[in-house]
Amino acid sequence: MPQPGARDLRDIRFLDPAVIAKLGTMELKARTVVEGFLSGLHRSPYKGFSVEFAEYRQYLPGDDLSTLDWKVFARSDRHYVKKYEEETNLECHLLVDISASMAYRGAAAMSKMEYGSVLAGSLAFLMNRQRDASGLIAFDEKIAFRLPASARRGHLHTLLVALERLTAARRSDLGRPLHQLAEALVRRSLVVLISDLLDEPEPIIAGLKHLKFKGNDVIVFQVLDPNELTFPFEASARFTDVESADAITADPRSIREAYLGELGNLKQHYDRELRGVGVDYVQLDTSKPLDFALLAYLAARSRRK
Amino acid sequence: MAFLYPAFLIGAVAIALPIVLHLLRRDIAPEVPFTAVRLLRRSPVERVHKRRLKDLLLLAARVIALLLLAAAFARPYVRGAAPAPVRVVALDRSYSMGGPQRFDRARALARAAIEDASSSERVAFVAFDDRADVLAMPGGKGEARAALDGTTLGFGATRYSAVFDKVLEMANGATGRLILVTDLQPSGWNKEGAPVLPLGWEMEVRDAGSVGENLTIEAVTVDAAAVAATIRNSGRTPRSGRIQVTLDERGPEAAGADFTVAPGQASVARINWRAPSTGALTVSVDDPVGLAADNSRYVVLGARQTPKALVVGAGEQSGLYLSRALETSRTEDVDVVTSARLASMTPEEVSNYSTIALLTTRALERKSRETIAAQVRAGSGLFIAAGSDLDISVVASMADWQPALSAVEHGQGPPVTLAATDVRHPIFRPFNALAVNLGQVRFERSWRVAPEGWSVIARFSNGSPALLERTLGRGRVVLFASDVDRQWNDFPLHPGFVPFAIETARYLSASGDRRQVRDYTVAQAPPGIGPAPGVFRTADNRTVAVNVDPAEGALDRMSAEAFAGKIQRNDAAGTVQQAQARDTESRQSYWQYGLALMLLALVAESFVGRA
Numbered sequence: 001m002p003q004p005g006a007r008d009l010r011d012i013r014f015l016d017p018a019v020i021a022k023l024g025t026m027e028l029k030a031r032t033v034v035e036g037f038l039s040g041l042h043r044s045p046y047k048g049f050s051v052e053f054a055e056y057r058q059y060l061p062g063d064d065l066s067t068l069d070w071k072v073f074a075r076s077d078r079h080y081v082k083k084y085e086e087e088t089n090l091e092c093h094l095l096v097d098i099s100a101s102m103a104y105r106g107a108a109a110m111s112k113m114e115y116g117s118v119l120a121g122s123l124a125f126l127m128n129r130q131r132d133a134s135g136l137i138a139f140d141e142k143i144a145f146r147l148p149a150s151a152r153r154g155h156l157h158t159l160l161v162a163l164e165r166l167t168a169a170r171r172s173d174l175g176r177p178l179h180q181l182a183e184a185l186v187r188r189s190l191v192v193l194i195s196d197l198l199d200e201p202e203p204i205i206a207g208l209k210h211l212k213f214k215g216n217d218v219i220v221f222q223v224l225d226p227n228e229l230t231f232p233f234e235a236s237a238r239f240t241d242v243e244s245a246d247a248i249t250a251d252p253r254s255i256r257e258a259y260l261g262e263l264g265n266l267k268q269h270y271d272r273e274l275r276g277v278g279v280d281y282v283q284l285d286t287s288k289p290l291d292f293a294l295l296a297y298l299a300a301r302s303r304r305k
Numbered sequence: 306m307a308f309l310y311p312a313f314l315i316g317a318v319a320i321a322l323p324i325v326l327h328l329l330r331r332d333i334a335p336e337v338p339f340t341a342v343r344l345l346r347r348s349p350v351e352r353v354h355k356r357r358l359k360d361l362l363l364l365a366a367r368v369i370a371l372l373l374l375a376a377a378f379a380r381p382y383v384r385g386a387a388p389a390p391v392r393v394v395a396l397d398r399s400y401s402m403g404g405p406q407r408f409d410r411a412r413a414l415a416r417a418a419i420e421d422a423s424s425s426e427r428v429a430f431v432a433f434d435d436r437a438d439v440l441a442m443p444g445g446k447g448e449a450r451a452a453l454d455g456t457t458l459g460f461g462a463t464r465y466s467a468v469f470d471k472v473l474e475m476a477n478g479a480t481g482r483l484i485l486v487t488d489l490q491p492s493g494w495n496k497e498g499a500p501v502l503p504l505g506w507e508m509e510v511r512d513a514g515s516v517g518e519n520l521t522i523e524a525v526t527v528d529a530a531a532v533a534a535t536i537r538n539s540g541r542t543p544r545s546g547r548i549q550v551t552l553d554e555r556g557p558e559a560a561g562a563d564f565t566v567a568p569g570q571a572s573v574a575r576i577n578w579r580a581p582s583t584g585a586l587t588v589s590v591d592d593p594v595g596l597a598a599d600n601s602r603y604v605v606l607g608a609r610q611t612p613k614a615l616v617v618g619a620g621e622q623s624g625l626y627l628s629r630a631l632e633t634s635r636t637e638d639v640d641v642v643t644s645a646r647l648a649s650m651t652p653e654e655v656s657n658y659s660t661i662a663l664l665t666t667r668a669l670e671r672k673s674r675e676t677i678a679a680q681v682r683a684g685s686g687l688f689i690a691a692g693s694d695l696d697i698s699v700v701a702s703m704a705d706w707q708p709a710l711s712a713v714e715h716g717q718g719p720p721v722t723l724a725a726t727d728v729r730h731p732i733f734r735p736f737n738a739l740a741v742n743l744g745q746v747r748f749e750r751s752w753r754v755a756p757e758g759w760s761v762i763a764r765f766s767n768g769s770p771a772l773l774e775r776t777l778g779r780g781r782v783v784l785f786a787s788d789v790d791r792q793w794n795d796f797p798l799h800p801g802f803v804p805f806a807i808e809t810a811r812y813l814s815a816s817g818d819r820r821q822v823r824d825y826t827v828a829q830a831p832p833g834i835g836p837a838p839g840v841f842r843t844a845d846n847r848t849v850a851v852n853v854d855p856a857e858g859a860l861d862r863m864s865a866e867a868f869a870g871k872i873q874r875n876d877a878a879g880t881v882q883q884a885q886a887r888d889t890e891s892r893q894s895y896w897q898y899g900l901a902l903m904l905l906a907l908v909a910e911s912f913v914g915r916a
Contacts, residue, residue: 101340198341228341236334241342248345249334255345262344 056080090132091149091187094120096163097195099140099172100243104196106227108286115286116194116223117163119293123192124163126294128156135159138166141173143180149189171243172199178207188215197222201266205273218279222270226287229263231256309380309883309890317375324368359913366910370903377899382890391443391481392426393472394418396456397513399434399463400598401488401857404516408458411486411513418484418511419449426482429475434461435828437471443479460598460827460837462854463493469500469872480505488513491863492856494871501873508872510865519595520544521858522602523571525588532576534588534602538566539860540595548574551587554601554839559586580606585840585848599858603840603850605823613638614810615658617647618790619665619694626797627662627690627789630806644668652676659814660686664789665694674703682778686813691752692788704777708757712786716750716793721765723748723796730762731812732772732783735804743801750793752786759784781813823847826854 059068059079067081096116105111110118124134128151135149136159147162174195181191191211197204197220211218226232233252240247267283274281284293308314339345396415402408415430422428427443430452440452465487472483483502487493489512502508518540526533538544549561560578580586589601614631616639618624624641631639640658642650648670655661655676663677681687681704689700691712701710723743725733733740744766751765759773765786773784789806791797796805827836830851834841838852890896 104338104340196340198343225340227339233337237337238334239337239339239342239345242338242340244342246342246346247336248342250345259341259345262347263341266344 056082090127090130090190092123092127092132092134092190092192093137093149093181093185094123094134094159095137095139095177095181095191095193095195096120096166097140097172097174097193098138098144098166098168099170099195100168101172101196101198102223103168104225104228104242105286106225107232108226110286112196112223112225112286113166113168115284115290116221117166119221119223119284119290120192120194121160121163122290122294124156124159127151136162137177137181138162139174139177140168140170141176143177173203174199175203175207178204179210182207182210182214182216185211185214185216188217190217190219193218193220194223195221196224196228197266197270198228201269201273205270208274208279209277212277212279218274220270220274220279220281221293222267222281222283223286224283226285229285231259306381307384307886308376309382309886311379313375313378313380316378317372324364362913363910366906366913370906370910373899373903373906377896377903380890381895381899382886382893383895384886384889388427388477388479390426391429391475391479392418392422393429393431393443393468393475393481393483394449394453395431395433395437395468395471395483395485395487396453397434397463397485397487398432398456398459398461399490399493399857400458400460400596400853401463401490401515402513403458403596403598405594407488407513407516411488412453412456414486414511414513415453415484416450418486419446419453422446427479430456431468431471432456432459433464433468433471434459435464435467436461437467439471439475443475460835460853462826462828462857463487463490465493465871466500469502472506473501473503476503476506482507482509484509484511486511486513488515489862489865489868490857490859491861492859499871499873508869510868512865515860515862516595517860518542518544518592519599519858519860520546520566520590520592521596521599521855522548522588522590523855523858525602525604527580527586527604527606530577530579532560532578532580532586532588534574534576535571536564536566536574536590537571537855537858538568539858541568543567544592546591548576548588548590550576550578550580551589552581552584554587554603564590582606585850587840596858598838598853599855601838602852603838605840605848605850613640613658614660614662614814615639615647615655616641616662617644617664617669619643619667623694623790624662624664626791626802627664627806630797630803631810633803634807634810644670644673647673647676650676652679655680656683656685658685660688660810662688662690662810663695663700664690664692666696666699667694669699674699678703678777681780681782684779686780686810687777687782688785688809688813689782690785690787690789692790692792695788697752704782706758706775706777708755710754710784712752712754714750715753715769718767720747720749721751721767722746723763723765723771725763726761727763732762732805732808735808736801739801743799743805746794746796746799746801748787748794748796750787754784754786783809783813823849825849825851827851828854 056069056072057080059081063081069080069082072078072080098113102113102116103111105114108115120136124136127134131151133149133151134156136145136147137143138145145162145166147159172195174193174197178193185191193208195204208218208220231252233256236249236251238247238249270281282293284290394415396411398408402411419428419430428441428446428449429439429443430441430449431437431439432452440456441449465485468483468485472481481503483506485508487510489510519538521537521539522534523537524535532550534548536548543565545563545565547561548564549558551557552559560576562574562576564572564574566572583606585603585605587601587603592600614628616624616628616631618641620643628639628641644665645668647655658680661677661680677687689695691697691714697710697712723746725736725740725743727733728736728740736743743763748765748771751769751771753769754773756770756773759770759775761770761773762783763770763772765771769786771786773786775782787793787796789797789802796802825831825834827838830836830841831843831849833844834849835851840848840850842848
């Protein structure tokens with residue numbers, strides 16, 4: 001898998017959340033991300049994944065020269081072009097956490113919700129170009145919105161509009177919706193979970209394992225704000241939970257180390273538990289470009305093929 | 306628990322201020338929304354609690370240490386139980402309380418004051434005239450009654466402040482009441498500043514009344530041909546009678562004369578009679594309705610009546626200011642002589658002068674210098690004033706002073722002024738607060754005297770000694786480092802010059818030959834004599850006359866309200882209580898324990914801090 005560090009900075013700037021946040025619609029955001037991402041790759045992942053050879057046809061002026069079959073030309077001295085039949089064999093469900101904690105925006109240009117929505121939209125855009133079916137499920141403590149997976153024309157627009165209209169409000173309880181979804185999916189699918197995963201980990205892990213047990217491919221994107229990742233506060237403050245009335249007065253300098261340790265332990269726990277069952281787990285920083293997420297998706301997609 | 310210096314406790318409050326602010330600041334920590342409070346609350350929360358506890362311990366240790374430090378500086382002590390109130394009954398026993406039945410009435414008033422005391426009061430009894438004697442310390446009524454019964458009329462004059470001094474001593478932190486039984490003579494305040502009554506004390510004056518008429522022999526002079534007596538009539542009616550002279554107090558009349566004195570006036574009765582050259586005589590009048598003690602006055606014959614001063618100047622004008630100043634005192638006869646005249650005087654003639662003022666050494670013969678030095682060693686006083694006519698080396702050669710007297714003339718720079726170094730010195734004491742006025746005198750020239758071997762009484766504003774003194778034999782020498790002839794300064798034109806000259810001469814004349822003093826008041830009588838008027842022989846075989854203070858014979862009276870107005874009621878008396886508090890605190894020394902505990906708190910703080 002190509003590393004982001006090997007890419008041109010000129011390409012990365014199109015994936016910068018600070019730039020993307022200033023764009024208008026979700027469609028534009030998703031398109032910008034995907035186009036910027038794909039332009040940075042040396043080889044399009046689009047080819048070779050979802051197209052199959054169908055037949056030869058006589059070359060007609062105007063055809064793409066790249067589709068000419070030069071071997072046939074050498075044998076028969078005639079120009080034939082290859083015709084491909086596109087097929088959709090992937091169904092992807094984008095699970096977006098819309099609990100109140102996802103609305104948190106610290107020092108980054110986008111909230112976790114916005115970042116996750118752009119990520120979901122980008123993935124949907126990418127899948128649409130690959131003729132894969134994509135669906136959307138938004139949930140907090142229960143499933144709040146569901147858009148079945150489809151590769152039909154116009155479905156992408158519906159999905160992107162739905163993403164744009166998502167609002168975060170309630171507490172999260174990821175375990176239950178995951179189990180519901182695992183039971184609901186009748187076809188093996190790719191499930192992409194976008195959440196901050198700050199709830200109790202065990203119910204979430206159990207739900208993800210359930211999905212995996214049902215034969216689905218699962219990718220988990222844990223979206224965190226830089227404030228959550230580095231805890232940069234200096235002055236003593238009363239830290240109030242955005243989802244509950246829970247609060248704690250603390251001196252950040254004295255508890256930073258312990259907090260970061262706890263966060264590291266949480267990441268390690270997810271990593272160990274999820275990778276053990278073949279679930280991809282990627283932690284994302286909302287201040288960082290989105291290519292990590294897209295590359296992780298492509299890797300999972302290739303494994304599935 | 307009390308504190309000797311409670312102001313230091315304010316420091317503790319000031320130290321606590323940042324701590325309070327710190328705590329307040331913690332309470333108003335801003336609210337910050339966050340998502341991972343669950344993670345904060347896991348182990349970090351416990352650590353915060355632990356740290357908070359540790360912080361509290363540290364804070365407590367530091368606050369305790371600081372409080373102990375402040376308390377140690379405030380010097381704590383434990384006061385004893387509040388003493389019972391004191392009732393001081395003070396009875397005036399001055400001779401003005403005499404007269405028919407008057408002292409008995411005064412005693413009755415004092416007795417009533419004692420009996421009025423409540424059971425919770427401690428009663429003290431004080432008898433006073435020139436001095437106050439505590440005849441019964443604060444205690445039961447019986448002791449006070451017994452002391453009162455043993456009190457007799459005295460011959461002293463009234464001095465009220467002596468009573469208040471005793472009250473300050475006895476108050477000892479207690480509240481109380483002072484009951485004065487007196488005839489309210491204003492003369493009792495004449496020489497006194499306003500006395501102080503301790504806070505928490507009340508004063509009550511019980512008027513013993515006054516006699517209506519009185520004759521006082523104020524003074525007696527004896528010359529070769531007559532005896533003259535000054536008789537004052539303090540009553541409201543003219544008085545006449547006969548004044549008589551006896552050679553023995555109880556002997557027959559040696560001479561006499563009739564007199565008449567108008568009311569409130571004094572008259573000199575002259576008795577043409579040649580008194581013997583030695584011995585003593587008594588001059589008396591008959592005054593059956595007045596005070597008895599001032600009806601007689603005793604005189605030692607042959608006694609030098611007034612001290613004499615000899616001013617040695619350089620010419621007619623030299624010593625003029627000084628001699629004129631001394632003559633105003635009327636107690637000092639002054640002769641001004643030149644060095645040439647001094648050389649012709651015999652040592653016996655010089656010995657008649659109790660004070661010699663040396664203003665010049667010009668033409669001062671060696672014999673004269675030796676005469677002066679011998680006279681000073683015998684008890685006379687010597688006043689030396691610097692000036693252009695005085696050679697310091699000649700002065701230095703008059704006596705074998707070690708180290709030798711040395712001085713340099715100084716006339717450069719701006720004028721300097723005078724400041725008394727020791728305002729309690731007899732020369733400056735009468736000036737009281739007015740001594741600062743001497744600072745208005747401008748000195749253009751002066752001597753810079755090396756003060757080794759001398760006591761500096763006053764200095765110029767440039768720090769060099771201005772007035773110095775030392776003893777020589779039985780006499781005293783006072784050296785003034787500028788002149789008294791208005792050549793180097795304007796001192797003779799200054800109002801302070803006359804009292805300065807008089808007090809200096811008085812100080813020097815009283816320096817050595819006290820055998821010359823033969824007339825005392827009862828209060829000033831030498832040890833072992835009196836306290837009663839009469840003619841006595843002292844332990845050193847002198848015949849002295851002791852008389853009552855004639856001022857006490859005046860019948861002036863003041864109201865009780867005016868009397869009370871003389872009393873200060875500020876807490877100057879607190880000085881006694883403070884001294885007692887200091888003594889108590891010094892004995893208890895709790896501050897040491899405070900500092901030890903503070904060190905312990907700091908050690909604990911360091912342990913907690915490291916944990």
